[in-house]
Amino acid sequence: MTKVMDGIRVLEVAQYTFVPAAGAILADWGADVIKIEHPVRGDTQRGFLNMGGVTLDPQRHTLFEHPNRGKRSVGIDITTPEGREVLLELAKQSDVFLTNYLPHQRKKFGFDVDDIKAVNPNIIYARGSAFGAKGPEAGVGGFDGTAFWSRSGIAMAMTPDELPGPLGQGIPAFGDSIGGMFIAGGISAALLHRERTGESPVMDVSLLSTAIWASGAMIAQVAETGVSSRNQMPGTGGASRNPFQGNYTTSDGGTINMCTLSPTAHIRSLFEHVGLPELADDPRFADAVSLFENAGACSDYLVKAFAGQTFDYWRQHLKSYTGQWAPIQTFQDLLSDEQALANDMIIEVAAADGSDKPLKLVRGPVQFNGEATVTTRSPIASEHTEIVLMEMGIDWDKIEEYKAKGAIA
Template sequence: MTKVMQGIRVLEVAQFTFVPAAGAILADWGADVIKIEHPVRGDTQRGFLNMGGVTLDPQRQTLFEHPNRGKRSVGVDITTPEGQEVLYELAKTADVFLTNYLPHQRQNFKFDVEHIKAVNPNIIYARGSAFGHKGPEAGVGGFDGTAFWSRSGVAISMTPEELPGPLGQGIPAFGDSIGGMFIAGGISAALLHRERTGESPVMDVSLLSSAIWASGAVIAQVAETGVLTRNQMPGTGGAARNPFQGNYTTSDGGTINMCTLSPTAHIKSLFEHIGVPEAAEDPRFSDARALFENAGAASDIMVKAFASKPFEYWRQHLKTYTGQWAPIQSFQDLLTDEQALANDMIIEVEAADGSDRPLKLVRGPVQFDSAPVETTRSPIASEHTEIVLMELGMEWDKIEEYKAKGAIA
């Protein structure tokens, strides 16, 4: 893949997934991403070895690999004066400073905007936060489960009214990964602005703003009409007005999602594909207006047809249908999805355990020149400290001095 960020250095002082995910995207694009980790503990997320009841191997920690592949790790204790000296030396060589530490931490440990800009006025300072960098909760921390899922209205909108309470977020780092892509995009724009004008802006993205943007269409609708639409309880059959929109259960319990929003040109094709071509000639269904007025009757026909054959049959048979549809898949199904694989959406990297069994990760959503991503595993904590500091021209005696004081590892 074309390394569009080749020659760009990113200094990342961040933990967990939200902001590090942006670093992973930039590393995929060719940037040299230097991840600062505590010399003893490393990134706190390295210790998350049980997620949703699934025990993770610390040498194959996929939750950490996802937002940290392709980086170099430098162990620095940023709470010490010596560690801050090292951080400043690194910042002098960087194009981007990337952080999700809280404002009081950035001030206490002297790596807030004014401190980093003092040593490198041309650096892009990029902040990720839970609720935004202004207002009464600017200093409040959070995770995607709080800021992206719960606070934003997403949890309520995704939950059918019939359920006794809101659904929980079933996908770890869901909002983090989405928001990380927004940060990477914002950094790209900021770098372009710096190249054109010489100005290096401070950039902010929050989990809350990420969720609000992702939900923007319905939020605008609510603001305009005052009506909040929520997810419906699962079932089989078409929508009340459009039977070509809905989930249909197959004979073996699979589900086909029909999503033909404008059925006019697809009525004949659909009824032929489900084995009832005569329905296309029925005046109740022969054009979109009639179809909508008789949605229930059409849905009943479709329910019966889909229930007559198994999931895999429909998955193959509907490939020639002219409208829009999709098989409802699990993440496990996705790992062998021919379209996902053809577009290099699943990548492999060597694992830290030295085995010949690679880790399967997901590439970022942007691809350049149709080429797959080439990346490496996430670094072991402090794996590249000496190499990176020597690249700065730091003498070995100085490195040993910092080590002796516990400022680096």
């Protein structure tokens, strides 16, 4: 595997998913990511063992594995003077300092920007926050359910007008995982900038900015026109102007999403595939302008045609259709999706429980030279403390002294 971050050391002082997800991406790319955890309880997220009514095995903790695979864990109590001493020693020998602690916590425990830059001026200091590093709410914490989903406008945009209230997020760590990728990309750019100029910038990404960027096309439209749109209630049939765009229900209750935004070159292909080749010569549907003017009539034909066959039939039959479409799948479907598997989007790692059953995780979206990601499970809390400190040049007697004072585990 091409390890584009080989030789880069990342010191991660972060919890939950948003910022640790960035560390996971960098670890996937070959960086040595040292995760600092509390010596007794570890990352707080290790205790989140019930998600949406699903109970997780602490030895196969998928919510923790997703943002922490490939890292090494060092147990340090950063609230003690000795713990801060060890942390600063690690910072001296790292390329990136990665954190999502709030500003008052960073100042209180002595690892804010000035503290870390004082011992290593060349380090990239990367911060993840809920609402941004400036402004009146810079010190306010939050999760992706608040900053990414709710405050950003996404929840309202995804909710049809007919529903009595906004939809909940539904997917754990949704905005966190997207934002983590942004942080990893920003760190990559900062490292390149350091190599070219010698300057080591401080970098910020927030969950709110992540959401606003993801919704940028719509936000720009609203700013320009004052008009926004909401998601529509589910149903079967084409869009009001383009029948080649919409969700169509199959005979067994599945759904095929047609998304042929420019149908001109695909009119004959679709009608042939749905068993209505004669409609390609019908003047109502023979060209895009006529098709749009008669969208309702065309949609009625397509609704009936799609309802005549099963979901699996259409998934196979439409593969030779020239336009754009997709089966609407579940996450369970995705685990066996031939295209996802062919592109190594699902990876396997050995679990901490020592069983023969691997954990299935999701690869980060970037791939280098077409090579599959090679990574390892997430660390057990404090699993690598001694070996990492010895690598940093701290002798065994000092390590024992730190242990005796409860500074490390």
